[in-house]
Structure formats: C-alpha cells, structure tokens
Amino acid sequence: MTELDADIDVLRVFCGPDGAGGNVLGVVRDGTALPDVADRAALAAELGYSETVFLDDAARGTVDIHTPSVQLPFAGHPLVGLAWLLRALGRPPRTLRPPAGEVAVGFEEDLTWVRGRAEWVPERRTERHASVAEVDALPAPPPGEGWLYAWAWQDEPAGVVRARAFPRRGDTIVEDEATGAAAMLLTHQLGRPLDIRQGTGSQILTRICPDGTIAVGGRVRRDTP
Template sequence: MTDHVVLRVFTGPDGGGGNALGVVPDGPAVPAPEARQALAARWGYSETVFLDDAAAGRVDIRTPGTSLPFAGHPLVGVAAWLRLCGHDTTVLRPPAGEVPAWQEGDITWIRGRAAWAAGRRTEQYASVAEVDALPAPPPGEGWLYAWAWEDEASGHVRARGFPRRGDGVVEDEATGAAALVLTARLRRSLVVRQGTGSVILTRFRDDGTIGIGGRVRVVTP
C-alpha cells in the first residue's frame, strides 16, 4: 500500500467542512503515470497530489479519472503540508506553471490564473435557497459552479461545485479553481461558503493573478 496522508482543505473556522485531499509525500516511489492514476481512482478523493520534489515544489495532481495542470484545493493543501513538515517552499510547480505559496496566520495562500482553470462554468442563481435546493448533480454536462450572493456588499457568496465528469465525484466540497474563476469574472475578492461547511477566501489582483486561501486540517498523519 502506497503511503499517503489525508488533509481537509478549506475548513471553516471551527474545523468543520473541508475537501478531502490525498497527498503522497514520496511521489517518486510511484513513477508510472498509470500507477498514479490507478491509486487516485482507488482512493476516490476529488484530487490526489503526488509530491515529486519538496524543495522545488514540483507536484502532480490527479482526479480519479485524469491529471490536472492546476487545481486550487490540492495546491493549498500541499503548501500547508510542506510547511508542517518544515519545508520552506515558497513556489509550487504543477504543470500549469509557477504558483507562489505563503502563510498568513492560520490561512494558507496560493496564487494562480483563471486561464489555468478553464472548463469550469459558473452560473448565478437568484438566492442561496435555490443553490441549496439543487440536486447532486444537477442535470446537464460539464463542470458547474452554482452560486448566489449571501451578502453582495461584503463579497460573501454561497456556492456548490458539480464536476459532472463521470468519475464518482458527484459534488465537490470545496473547489479553489472554480472560486478563482468566479473571482476573475466578478473582478473582486470573495468569501465563498461551499459545500457543507467549507470556506474559501480569494483576492482579486489587477495583474491578472488571484489569491486562493483557506485553512487546512490534517486528518491522517
């Protein structure tokens, strides 16, 4: 059995919620892409990260069905894990490009670009109640990020994420990349309440990059 740890990423202030993430600290121990994909499918987390080089921040991100060039919750999670393990890694290197990572209090931050998260469609609903009433998943195909304002003045959003990609992940508890896309489209920083109790923070920047931040809790060491 390949050693891996489980984190919950984007937990609420009380430690509840958060999206489960599998992290394989010794990525080179599983060199074959086919073997990595098989493990990601077997474990069934929305994403699994293979840490290939802690010092360089080189990572491989996989859903149960495919590899991803960029994803928010895996990168926030692995940045927090590296810090907990004593690594001073300030840049992560998924296939999409260089991703700055840093810590502010109990919040782990990364910064990325909306172009790296293509394929995630956002759809605004009239009320939080309408978002909460959606079936999991709603009818249709393709990644859907359903959202409504909780408090538009303060930038608070209620959202739910539905990958709809046929890999067993019916609803994503917390989705940093989709929150990044929404932030880019609204051109403002947000506090996103997603899933059953997750909280995603975003920071809009005029240079085209967007910060994604959240709390991370270790489930298994």
C-alpha cells in the same frame, strides 16, 4: 489497497473557521515512488478523493495532480493542502510548480494562500442563481453535462457567496466540497475578492493581486477517521 498507503497524508482543505467542512485531499509526499502516470491514476481512483497530489521534486516544488478520473494541470485545493503540509513538516515552500505554471505560496496565521491565473483553470461553467435557497435546493448533480459551479450572493456588499460544485465527469465525485480553481474563476469573472461558503461548511477566500494573479486561501486540517 496499495503498499503506498503508509505514505499518504489525508487532509481536509478549505475548512470553515470552526474546523468543519473541507475537501478531502490525498498527498503522496514522495511521488518518485510511483512514477508511472497510469499507476498514479489508478491510485487516485482507488482513494476516491476529489484530488490526489504527488510531490515529485520537493526542492523545486514540482507536483502532479489527479482526480479519480483525470489528470489536471492546475487545481487550488491540492496546492493549498500540500503547502500547508510542507509548512507543518518544517519546510514551508515559497513556490509550487504544477504543469500549468509557477504558483506563489504564502501564509497568514492559520491561512494558506496560493496564487494562479484564471486561464489555468480547467474548463468549467459558473451559473448564478437568484438566492442561496435556490443553490441549496439543487439536486446533486443537476441535470446536464460538464463542470458546473452554481452560486448566489449571500451578502453582496460584503462579497460573501454561497456556492456548490458539480464535476459531472461520470466518476465518483458527485459534488465537490470545496473548489479552489472554480473560486479563482468566479473571482476573475466578478472582478472582486470573495468569501465563498461552499459545501457543508467549507470557506474559500480569494484576492485579486496587482500582477493579475488571483490568490485563493483557506484553512487546512488533518483528516481523522
């Protein structure tokens, strides 16, 4: 392991109300300690989390996001997790700046929210299924190539969705526990706020904002071995 280990915070993002679930995130608070993109990619691959986020400029909120195999212009779960961590450290951000653009941040009790645009979401496909049972029965991953977000209505009038996410990139992430960007895309496609139950116990909340952005929010916890 790298000597940066002591400077990596490990969080679970989009936990359920009972603290279950949540997608594991690595946060490197001082991205300037590892400026080379290749070194960052190697660290993200070594950690093996769905994403690792590097905070390059705390004052401006500039960030860099990596999966174990690719660099991303935007992702929801790293931004929600980083915003929560900075607030816990006494420095709540109003804005974060991934490569895709400026992301507004907000806090409501135990929920952390970030706002982005559907066109920022890296290419992925949503696939509706007839029932929650059908989604739950899918193998991990389902046959095929390319990023897949499989979903079904759990309670359509209430806007509750059951979802599972399969990156299918050929790296170590077979199934994503909770995926903010995919939740944002599905919200855009359906044109309504959603309460998404994903993975083994995660919850992602979404809203459509007047300026056309979509907010994704959820609970964050520190990950403990």
